Amino acid sequence: MGMTGLTLNHLRQTLAGIDPGNAPRLAGEERLIGMTAPIDKALGGGLACGALHELVPAAPLYLGAASGFGLALAAQAAGRRGQVLWVTTEYAAGEGGGPYGPGLDLFGLASAHFLMLRVSKPLDVLWAMEEGLRCRALACVIAELTGEGAVADLTATRRLTLAARDGIGAQNSGFGLLIRHRATAMPSAAATRWEIAPALSQPDAYGGIGRARFDLSLRKNRRGPSGRWIIEWDHHERAFQPAIFVGLAAPALDRSDRASRVRTG
């Protein structure tokens, strides 16, 4: 490498120090998305980029939780500037609703980061996802399939995995999330498969509903053991936290707090 090359490299490293979110990565360096310590341990450091991950809600009503978990992962992959492609079919949007802008804004990743694509056939979802994964300008691709997502069979998921591996670059991560609306036993080449249910949230200081809390079951993991964890998403900090159960007894939600005030007063 000549003198100019060295200088340029040096400058790039300096820039990376100033702005880590936009830092170029060296070839071969693997990017991982961190969750909580126990999960990262099971995953071998974190959720791998350059791979395909499957998310499945444990029940139809939990589609919100599954989407929320996917969005939280996408928010971490996207950082401050990354773009996310969300592909869905018209039928899927009719069944479970479409991603809602104001809600996304409040969940950690502003809706301006999203590129939405709505297609008519499930096969087109796979095509668009593959294109998106190969594109070096996207941080994450989320695709949705209704039912079991039968079109995403072993061959299709292998294709997507290869595309994700190809797509890994300096800024993007070839990070693919496939949301199947219903649990399936179909074999898949995805790196992990998560079954997601929501968990009761910890009420906030004002008695309102607290942070989104997920009950995650890691059903399939190419790199390590499976497991089950309850974590919550802090959208202000854009980080997962282990859900801490404060106190031994469940909070007395059914009892009015007026009584205790009378007693102490």
Added chain:
Amino acid sequence: MGIADARAMYPNLPVVDADPEADRRFLEAIADWCDRYTPLVALDSPDGLFLDITGCAHLFNGEATLARDLIARLTQQGLRARVAVADTVGGASAIARYGKPGIIPRGETRAAMLPLPIAALRVDAETVAALKTSGLTCVVDLAARPRAPFAARFGRGLLLRLDQALGDVDEPIMPRLPVPAAMAEQRFPEPIAREADVLGTVEHLGRQLVPVLERRGEGGRLFQLALFRADGKVHRLAIGTGAPLRDPARMRKLFEERLAVLDDACDPGFGYDMVRLGALVTERCDPTQTGLAGSDHAEELAHLTDRLGARFGLRRVTRLVSQDTHIPEYAVASVPAHAARHVAEAARIIEQDSLSSTRPIRLLNRPEPVDVTAQVPDGPPVQFSWRRMTYQVAQVEGPERIAMEWWRDDRGNKLTRDYFRVESKTGARVWLYREGLYGRESGNPRWYLHGLFA
């Protein structure tokens, strides 16, 4: 001759109803095909076409060869045509219909026009008849006489037609298709039919188009590919882009996506003998400097958007743009990504007290009715059933009262909604609302599920 008379002479004479609409469509199809000679083709209804071949004739080795080629190709398709080339639109029309078809050399249109009948001037039959009773039958009769009496008797129209035909007044033709800002074309002695060949031609033509666009400091926003089939049919494919484009390889890629979805709708048949690529809409495009820390990939994202748009339709690739309304379902609009380019990147960051979000991440297209049990008619829900499953409520936040916009009455729904954020005992978080204020707007308010929280 009436049908009855004709049938008396030839009992087996077939009779077909006139179909002016079909004739017009047929004429338009021929006009489409004539596009191969010049982009400026206009209809001279009901039975003629104008081709402005100014500056095009040399591409065919002169006007005579062009006319011969045109006649030969039309004859191959089973059509008979009378072709005249003249200095003026009116002159060509008159000579093709009433004179001896052929090439009228430059400057001789006037002389060729003079002996023709007045009907050749494209004036109505009434005028022709009126002039005939005065003994005026030829163009020369008009041209040689003082103009004032004609203007007084027949108005400006007659003299205007005369002047246009003789070349004293300029007459532009109205091309029926938009004329590209820049275009390139390729003809083949042997028709091509393979998709790869067509796409290769697109890239080749793109390379010819780029210097033209560069000189103008522009890039294309809308490209049109015209495929002229050997049997006369013309396929036109258009692709739009989100940002001005000047890259032949990307043009090829976009048309590849377009062709992939068209499939049978774009049947090459016996092959295409001419391909033309034109930039219909162009926009200023300045060269940009890429960042030091590697390129910022904005261009690549634009290309992906274009490709998805070319394959699935530009309207399907969208961006979410906030709208100025508090009605949940109208608060965000899906704007086609290629149009949303100028929407500000900076999103509003909404601060709030609670730890959880106050808007769901998924909103149903239509709120779905749910059965709700509440302790009092205007109280929060304690149990709800959705899609045949019943859920017990663990926590509720609300109501958040959203009144409809009374100043926009056309939307029809006027009942006030009370929204509740509800967490079931299993942890599912949903957005429910009660439609109508109990006692004031509705005796039996109904409940709906409108969205899903994470």
